[in-house]
Amino acid sequence: MAATDNNRDANQRGASGQKLSFSNRWRAYKSHHRTTLRTSFNKMLHEPLQTILTVMVIAIALTLPAALYLTVDNVQQLGSNFESSAQITVFVQQGAKTKAIQDLESQLTTMPAVASVDYISAKQALLEFKALSGFGSALRYLEDNPLPAIFLVQPRVEGEIDLAETTKVVEAIGALSVVDDVQIDMAWLQRLHSLTEMGHKLVLALGITLGIGVLLVIGNTIRLAIESRRDEIIVVKLVGGTNAYVRRPFLYTGFLLGLLGALIASIMLFSCLLWMSSSIENLASLYQSQYRIEGLGVAGFFTLMLLGAVFGLGGAWIAVSRHLRDIEPK
Amino acid sequence: MIQFDNLSKRYPGGFEALRNVSFKMDAGEMAFLTGHSGAGKSTLLKLLMLMERPTSGNLLINGKNLNRLSNSQIPMYRRQVGVVFQNHQLLLDRSVFDNVALPLQVTGYPASEVGRRVRAALDGVGLLDKEQQNPMALSGGEQQRVGIARAVVHKPRILLADEPTGNLDPELSTEIMALFRRFQSVGVTVLIATHDISLINRMQLRIMRLEDGELTDDGGGYGGY
Numbered sequence: 001m002a003a004t005d006n007n008r009d010a011n012q013r014g015a016s017g018q019k020l021s022f023s024n025r026w027r028a029y030k031s032h033h034r035t036t037l038r039t040s041f042n043k044m045l046h047e048p049l050q051t052i053l054t055v056m057v058i059a060i061a062l063t064l065p066a067a068l069y070l071t072v073d074n075v076q077q078l079g080s081n082f083e084s085s086a087q088i089t090v091f092v093q094q095g096a097k098t099k100a101i102q103d104l105e106s107q108l109t110t111m112p113a114v115a116s117v118d119y120i121s122a123k124q125a126l127l128e129f130k131a132l133s134g135f136g137s138a139l140r141y142l143e144d145n146p147l148p149a150i151f152l153v154q155p156r157v158e159g160e161i162d163l164a165e166t167t168k169v170v171e172a173i174g175a176l177s178v179v180d181d182v183q184i185d186m187a188w189l190q191r192l193h194s195l196t197e198m199g200h201k202l203v204l205a206l207g208i209t210l211g212i213g214v215l216l217v218i219g220n221t222i223r224l225a226i227e228s229r230r231d232e233i234i235v236v237k238l239v240g241g242t243n244a245y246v247r248r249p250f251l252y253t254g255f256l257l258g259l260l261g262a263l264i265a266s267i268m269l270f271s272c273l274l275w276m277s278s279s280i281e282n283l284a285s286l287y288q289s290q291y292r293i294e295g296l297g298v299a300g301f302f303t304l305m306l307l308g309a310v311f312g313l314g315g316a317w318i319a320v321s322r323h324l325r326d327i328e329p330k
Numbered sequence: 331m332i333q334f335d336n337l338s339k340r341y342p343g344g345f346e347a348l349r350n351v352s353f354k355m356d357a358g359e360m361a362f363l364t365g366h367s368g369a370g371k372s373t374l375l376k377l378l379m380l381m382e383r384p385t386s387g388n389l390l391i392n393g394k395n396l397n398r399l400s401n402s403q404i405p406m407y408r409r410q411v412g413v414v415f416q417n418h419q420l421l422l423d424r425s426v427f428d429n430v431a432l433p434l435q436v437t438g439y440p441a442s443e444v445g446r447r448v449r450a451a452l453d454g455v456g457l458l459d460k461e462q463q464n465p466m467a468l469s470g471g472e473q474q475r476v477g478i479a480r481a482v483v484h485k486p487r488i489l490l491a492d493e494p495t496g497n498l499d500p501e502l503s504t505e506i507m508a509l510f511r512r513f514q515s516v517g518v519t520v521l522i523a524t525h526d527i528s529l530i531n532r533m534q535l536r537i538m539r540l541e542d543g544e545l546t547d548d549g550g551g552y553g554g555y
Contacts, residue, residue: 024438024439024440024443025438027440028438028439028440028441029438031440031441032435032438231419231421232421232423234419235419235421235432236432236436237405237408238379238381238408238413238419239408239409239432239433239436239480239484240405240406240407240408240409240433240436240437241405241436242402242405242436243402243405245405245436328381329379329381330381
C-alpha cells in the first residue's frame with residue numbers, strides 16, 4: 001500500500017505542470033499566438049457591424065491625410081518640373097560698349113553658380129519682338145531701338161532649387177558693371193514652395209489629429225470587447241493566466257482593426273486615383289505635358305499598413321492598460 | 331503544505347473578516363472549513379488564492395511566505411492551486427472541453443498534451459461523453475463536475491472548494507465528495523468550505539470552524555468521532 005502511495009505521489013509530482021521543457025513552452029507559445037490571432041479574427045467576424053464601423057472610421061481617418069499627402073507630393077513634383085526653367089534675365093545698360101558687354105559675358109560665364117549664358121543683342125531682340133508680338137508695323141515709328149541687349153543666364157540647379165542661393169546670384173550679377181537690371185521669374189516658384197510647405201504641415205496636423213481619433217476609436221472598441229469578456233478574464237486570471245496572456249487577444253484585435261483600416265484606406269486611395277487619372281491625363285495633354293499622377297506606390301502602401309497596425313496596437317494597448325487592471329477576481 | 335500564522339484580514343471599510351487565525355494542513359490532508367455565512371470562510375479561501383492579501387500575519391504555502399510574492403508572481407502561484415467555485419464559473423461561450431483546457435492553455439501546454447489531460451480529467455468526473463457540449467446544456471451537478479475537472483486538470487497540489495455541493499442533492503454531493511477523496515489519495519491537499527452539516531457529518535474529516543473571523547474549533551467531526 002505504501003509503495004502504491006509512493007508511486008502515485010511520484011506520478012503526481014512528475015505531472016505537476018511545473019516542468020515543461022523550454023521547446024515545448026516555445027511551441028505552445030507560438031501556437032497560442034496563432035490561435036489568439038485566429039480567435040480574435042473570428043470574434044471580429046461575429047460582430048460584423050461593430051467591426052465594419054470601426055474599420056471604416058479608421059480607413060477614413062487614414063485616407064484623408066494620405067490623400068492630402070499625395071496631393072502635396074504631386075504638386076511638388078509638378079513644381080520641380082518647372083524649376084529647371086528658373087531663368088535669370090540680365091538687362092544690359094543702353095549704349096554699353098561692345099567691349100563692356102564682352103567683359104560682362106565672360107564674367108557671367110565664369111561664375112560658379114551659372115550653368116549657361118545666352119546673349120541676345122538689342123537688334124536680335126527687336127527682330128524677335130517684331131516676329132512674335134504683331135506690333136512690327138508700330139515699331140517703324142520709333143527712331144531708336146527701345147529694347148536693351150540681354151543675357152539669359154541659366155543658374156546651376158542640383159535637385160531642389162535653393163531660393164536663397166539663387167537670390168545671392170541675382171545680387172552678385174546686379175553688382176556687375178553695365179548691368180541695368182536683373183530679373184528672375186521666381187515669385188511663383190516661391191509661392192509654390194511655401195504652398196507645398198504649408199501642405200506638408202497640414203498633412204502632419206491632420207495626421208496627428210486623425211491619428212488620435214483612430215487611437216480613441218480603437219481604444220473604445222477594445223474597451224467594449226474587454227467589458228464583454230469580463231467573465232473570461234476573471235476565470236483566466238484565477239487559473240493562473242498572466243497579464244500578458246490576458247492582454248494578447250485584445251492587442252491582436254486592435255492590430256487587426258488597424259491593419260484592415262489601412263487596407264481599406266489603400267483601396268479607397270487607389271480607386272480615387274483611378275477615377276481621377278483620366279481627367280488629369282486630359283488636363284496634362286492640354287498643356288502638352290507628360291505629367292502623370294503619382295499614386296501611393298509599394299513603399300507608401302506598406303507605410304500606410306504599418307501606420308494602421310501601429311495605431312491599432314497603440315489604441316488597444318491604451319485601452320488594455322487602462323481597463324484590464326480593474327478586472328480582478330473578487 | 332498550508333500554514334496560517336496568526337493571520338488577520340481587515341477590509342478597507344473596517345470590517346474584520348479574519349482575526350488571528352492560525353492552523354496547519356499537511357500535504358495530502360483533507361479538511362472542512364465551516365461556519366455561518368460571513369464568518370470568514372470565503373475570505374480565507376481568497377487569501378489562499380491571493381485574491382486578497384492579509385492585513386497582518388503570514389500565510390505559508392510549502393514553506394514559502396505568500397506575502398513575499400509580487401503581483402507578477404501571482405499567476406505562477408495560482409497554477410499550483412485548483413479551485414472549485416460554488417457558482418462553477420464556467421464560460422458559456424465555449425465547449426466543456428475548452429473550459430477544462432483553460433488552466434493548461436494558460437500554462438502553455440502543447441495541444442496534444444492538453445487533449446490527453448482534459449480527457450483524463452473529464453473521464454475522472456464521468457463526463458467524457460459531454461466534452462463537445464456547451465456547459466449550458468448540462469445539469470447543475472454536471473456543471474459542478476466540469477468545474478471540478480477544470481480545478482484538477484493541471485494536477486494542482488492544493489485543491490480549494492467553495493460550497494462545492496451548494497445546490498446539489500445529497501446523492502450528487504456524496505459523489506462529489508468521493509471525487510475529492512480520490513484527489514486526496516494521490517497527495518493533493520484538499521480544503522472544502524461548506525455549511526452543509528449533513529455532508530460534514532457523513533465524513534470523518536478534520537473540521538475547522540470559523541466564528542466571526544476567529545477559528546473556534548479545529549479537530550474531529552461532529553457526533554462524537
